[in-house]
Amino acid sequence: MALTSSSQTKPNHHPFFLIQFLLCITIFSLTISTNVVALTTTKEQELDKITSLPGQPMVTFSQFSGYVNVNESHGRALFYWLTEATNHPQKKPLVLWLNGGPGCSSVAYGASEEIGPFRINKNGSSLYLNKYSWNKVANILFLESPAGVGFSYTNTSSDLEDSGDKRTAQDALIFLTRWMSRFPQYKYRDFYIAGESYAGHYVPQLAEAIFNYNKKFSHPIINLKGFIVGNAVTDNKYDGIGTVTYWWSHSMISDKTYKKIINFCNFTSEKSSKKCDESVSYAVNHEFGHIDQYSIYTPSCKIMQNETNLNNNNKYVRFKNTIIHRKLSGYDPCTENYAEEYYNRHDVQRAMHANVTGISYKWTACSDILLKNWKDSDDSMLAIYKKLIAAGLKLWVFSGDTDSVVPVTATRFSLSHLNLKIKTPWYPWYSGNQVGGWTEVYDGLTFATIRGAGHEVPLFQPKRAFILFESFLTGKELPK
The missing domain is CATH 3.40.50.1820 (Alpha/Beta hydrolase fold, catalytic domain)
Structure with a gap:
């Protein structure tokens, strides 16, 4: 727009025109160079x-x-x-x-x-x-x-x-x-x-x-x-209360178990009491049934139904035991297994420039050692x-x-x-x-x-x- 309007005046009658013209050229050049950067790749890329x-x-x-x-x-x-x-x-x-x-x-x-x-x-x-x-x-x-x-x-x-x-x-x-x-x-x-x-x-x-x-x-x-x-x-506090409330309101646990968890569990404490752990463990192992806790109305992957252990050292996991070893749910509840099959292939790793140092363990969807040793x-x-x-x-x-x-x-x-x-x-x-x-x-x-x-x-x-x-x-x- 500046070039068009300026072109209607005579340059020799307006000394400032040259400055305007050079400024417009500079801006135009910067715009072009910015677009080139956006559309090209570096050697590292x-x-x-x-x-x-x-x-x-x-x-x-x-x-x-x-x-x-x-x-x-x-x-x-x-x-x-x-x-x-x-x-x-x-x-x-x-x-x-x-x-x-x-x-x-x-x-x-x-x-x-x-x-x-x-x-x-x-x-x-x-x-x-x-x-x-x-x-x-x-x-x-x-x-x-x-x-x-x-x-x-x-x-x-x-x-x-x-x-x-x-x-x-x-x-x-x-x-x-x-x-x-x-x-x-x-x-x-x-x-x-x-x-x-x-x-x-x-x-x-x-x-x-x-x-x-x-x-x-x-x-x-x-x-x-x-x-x-x-x-x-x-x-932690409100998530814990809200989680137990969901279990009860969706008929996953009994009134009796719900009351026990609410009474025995301190949702703000670093450590859970024995009665709290027993109440939660009873709900998970005896009242939930074989459901996918990540999706309570869809089928679960039978390969992964044996995960029931509780981690008493992690107050989040305390109420959500299956996160210790992630289960996958959905229309195909075993889809996590396909990822582990695919990303452990050497040709896939080469294509992705992955595992270049030769990691001593298999690629897995989740790392148990990190979860179990999470410090803060x-x-x-x-x-x-x-x-x-x-x-x-x-x-x-x-x-x-x-x-x-x-x-x-x-x-x-x-x-x-x-x-x-x-x-x-x-x-x-x-x-x-x-x-x-x-x-x-x-x-x-x-x-x-x-x-x-x-x-x-x-x-x-x-x-x-x-x-x-x-x-x-x-x-x-x-x-x-």
Whole structure:
């Protein structure tokens, strides 16, 4: 516009015209160079580029995977997998996805059975496309975190026995800053964090770490805009009460057992009493029956039904025993087995630039050693929520309503103690002509349920989860 308007005057009559002209040329050149950076790859990126995965259908988007060192002295390196947006990736936001556990793989769950572009066939030999992949609207970065999860590794064995919330957040922050040096086109890009389950800790903790880190810079490279978490571990006390309430209200336990748990269990204590453990153990082993606790109305995988042990040292796991060894549920409850078959193939690992150091153990969806030795776990995320809401970040929390592990009642009990002002009262939201769930919008936070979804919402209700995610990115309320 400046060039057009200026061209209507004579340059020799207006000396300032030359300055205007040169300024416009400079801006135009910078715009071109910025676009070139966004559309080209560096040498480091080329080394991480995935040409094609074994058994993969043809796709139009680019993929990259590999390692980023986060601690040289200990030899800790985190494995990532980037699936760029299917259209105009240079214009789409970057979303980091984290799974929980603690100790479970974002490649196994988020990428392979929830929001990623591919699903794994039953024999682990090939892939097929996910119709509702989230990379249709964003660039999705999957991270196996912390070290010891999936392909991520450490050369210091003691790291596997003293992992915890604080180090996980710090390593993830270091990963992001170093990853963006490798992928400079994502610097300053709108950035969001997403995840589920114990990532209810990872996601807000990392968001807070980024927020604090960004204070050091006038123009930070990690342009954090907000986060979205599902079936998220939020507050030990309110999650515990809400979980037992869900069991009782969904007829999973008797009135007698419900009263015992409420009376004997101290939901704020580091250690549980013998009577509490006995009451919970009785509910799980004698009253639940052979159900998938992550999806109480769908069939469970018979291969994985023998997991009943309790971990008395972890107050979260105390009420959610099956998280000690993740069970997978859904329309195909054994899908986790297909991931373990596929990602242990040498040709798959070569294609993904994974296991380059020759890890001495098999790739697994979850790491038991991390879960059993988790050292620090904050009691509550509510203070972080308040801090980030005050900072103006966009926060969404969602809940599949057939999950009994981190159920909708747990999340609602926890969020209610934020005491947020209601902006848009509770209403049913729609996917097509069907109710997709229910939602309420507060000043600073949106809460939504996904009807008929278990713990891994995008696995059970992929279309509804996609609508939810797209609404989150655009900042629009869920469709009425």
